[in-house]
Amino acid sequence: MALVENDPFENSRKQVHDACDLLDITDKGMREYLVMPNRVLRFKIPVMMDDGNLRIFTGFRSQHNNDKGPYKGGIRYFNPKGGVEYMEREVMALSSWMTWKCAILDLPLGGGKGAVYVNPKEEKISAGEKERITRRFAYMLSEVIGPEKDIPAPDVYTTGKEMIQIMDTFGKLNGNRYTPGVITGKPVPVGGSLARNVATGLGSAYCTREAAKTLKIPLKGAKVVLQGFGNASTYAGIYLEKMGCKVIGASDSKGSVLVPAGFKMDKMMEHKSKKGTVVGYPGSKKVTAAELLTAKCDILVPGALENQIDAKIAAKLQCKIITEAANGPTFPEADPIIFKKKILLIPDILANSGGVCISYLEWVQNNQGYYWSFDDVAGKMETTIVRGFKASYEFAKKHKVDMRKASMAIAVDRVVKAFEHRGLWP
Numbered sequence: 045m046a047l048v049e050n051d052p053f054e055n056s057r058k059q060v061h062d063a064c065d066l067l068d069i070t071d072k073g074m075r076e077y078l079v080m081p082n083r084v085l086r087f088k089i090p091v092m093m094d095d096g097n098l099r100i101f102t103g104f105r106s107q108h109n110n111d112k113g114p115y116k117g118g119i120r121y122f123n124p125k126g127g128v129e130y131m132e133r134e135v136m137a138l139s140s141w142m143t144w145k146c147a148i149l150d151l152p153l154g155g156g157k158g159a160v161y162v163n164p165k166e167e168k169i170s171a172g173e174k175e176r177i178t179r180r181f182a183y184m185l186s187e188v189i190g191p192e193k194d195i196p197a198p199d200v201y202t203t204g205k206e207m208i209q210i211m212d213t214f215g216k217l218n219g220n221r222y223t224p225g226v227i228t229g230k231p232v233p234v235g236g237s238l239a240r241n242v243a244t245g246l247g248s249a250y251c252t253r254e255a256a257k258t259l260k261i262p263l264k265g266a267k268v269v270l271q272g273f274g275n276a277s278t279y280a281g282i283y284l285e286k287m288g289c290k291v292i293g294a295s296d297s298k299g300s301v302l303v304p305a306g307f308k309m310d311k312m313m314e315h316k317s318k319k320g321t322v323v324g325y326p327g328s329k330k331v332t333a334a335e336l337l338t339a340k341c342d343i344l345v346p347g348a349l350e351n352q353i354d355a356k357i358a359a360k361l362q363c364k365i366i367t368e369a370a371n372g373p374t375f376p377e378a379d380p381i382i383f384k385k386k387i388l389l390i391p392d393i394l395a396n397s398g399g400v401c402i403s404y405l406e407w408v409q410n411n412q413g414y415y416w417s418f419d420d421v422a423g424k425m426e427t428t429i430v431r432g433f434k435a436s437y438e439f440a441k442k443h444k445v446d447m448r449k450a451s452m453a454i455a456v457d458r459v460v461k462a463f464e465h466r467g468l469w470p
């Protein structure tokens with residue numbers, strides 16, 4: 045019986061087993077080794093609130109695997125519907141996905157994820173309270189994180205501000221040292237990397253370009269539909285537009301629109317910043333989320349939320365490429381339908397890996413104390429992500445599987461090889 049309803053960790057377990065099936069890994073112990081996190085920390089975070097009352101928050105850090113290098117993964121402040129127990133399983137699953145995301149790019153990093161069970165937006169947590177939560181969280185983690193151990197990053201409702209507070213707390217607890225390599229996603233003036241803000245969307249655009257090349261779809265005039273209009277989806281749209289594509293659809297939490305003649309990204313961004321939504325854009329037609337996803341286009345970029353493309357929607361899809369800029373936008377039951385329709389789906393662990401790739405490059409710059417230009421960083425990310433795409437595409441062709449299974453299999457294989465080289469000790 046699952047420990048929580050819709051247990052996300054069970055999904056990650058299944059994906060690892062599917063990859064092991066493809067790789068002929070039959071050893072039960074090895075499978076369990078790959079599934080389970082190395083350790084999951086759950087701890088209390090006592091915080092003095094502004095009203096003078098002491099409040100106890102719950103914090104987590106799951107360190108999934110470090111065979112290829114230090115754990116890497118974000119910290120979110122959130123309150124998933126399933127409660128604290130669900131959050132523990134979610135953090136475990138997310139840490140596992142980070143292991144595979146780093147491995148498909150062959151980064152010298154493993155997977156981790158952290159969280160505090162709190163919704164700072166809904167609960168109107170003040171800036172001072174948020175800082176006290178963050179610094180206490182960093183204190184609780186101070187012995188298990190570090191530039192060579194575990195390198196956190198921002199995630200839902202955490203920003204560069206919290207990253208600096210964690211860096212500062214960690215440094216002061218460790219002999220008052222400047223330790224920018226303990227965390228990524230920092231603001232540029234304090235050790236952050238150029239191109240980090242555009243990284244995820246830019247990486248999605250590079251993957252899409254490679255997919256179009258293999259399918260011989262010219263990017264000039266190729267029609268793009270974006271689900272979402274936030275960081276990942278907007279930059280995917282901006283860079284695809286630069287590559288010659290025409291964006292014809294977008295959405296946000298207030299609704300979805302199609303503009304058959306296409307629109308310029310800067311004009312839509314201007315509209316959204318004035319009106320607070322993409323809805324109402326001149327010449328656009330308001331449609332449902334399902335209509336947006338199933339609109340006739342060449343490239344669909346689900347870049348907002350998880351669990352968007354179910355079997356019903358998959359059956360009606362009219363695109364040629366799906367670039368999963370969001371994490372987990374496709375239900376498992378939709379995958380075989382999409383594969384059968386010969387739509388090339390670039391899975392999330394590859395399509396949105398630009399973010400972790402530039403986080404890796406930020407850490408490299410911090411460790412060497414020398415900083416690269418925007419073009420240097422973007423160029424290194426392009427090389428890395430294109431190599432990941434090609435490896436995954438070739439594996440998929442050779443084994444006649446979809447790219448999700450292919451990417452997972454390559455990633456799992458790389459971690460197994462690292463484990464075998466290092467051996468088991470003690």
Ligand SMILES: NC(=O)c1ccc[n+]([C@@H]2O[C@H](COP(=O)([O-])OP(=O)(O)OC[C@H]3O[C@@H](n4cnc5c(N)ncnc54)[C@H](O)[C@@H]3O)[C@@H](O)[C@H]2O)c1
Binds near residue numbers: 275
């Ligand atoms: N930003 C990154 O570096 C990064 C990296 C890897 C993965 N991702 C993934 O990309 C996805 C989006 O993240 P982001 O950073 O762009 O977030 P964001 O908050 O910047 O944007 C999210 C967008 O989704 C829209 N949205 C919310 N509810 C919606 C709904 N019901 N229908 C349509 N749109 C809706 C919001 O209006 C917003 O435009 C997430 O799955 C995230 O995990 C982001």
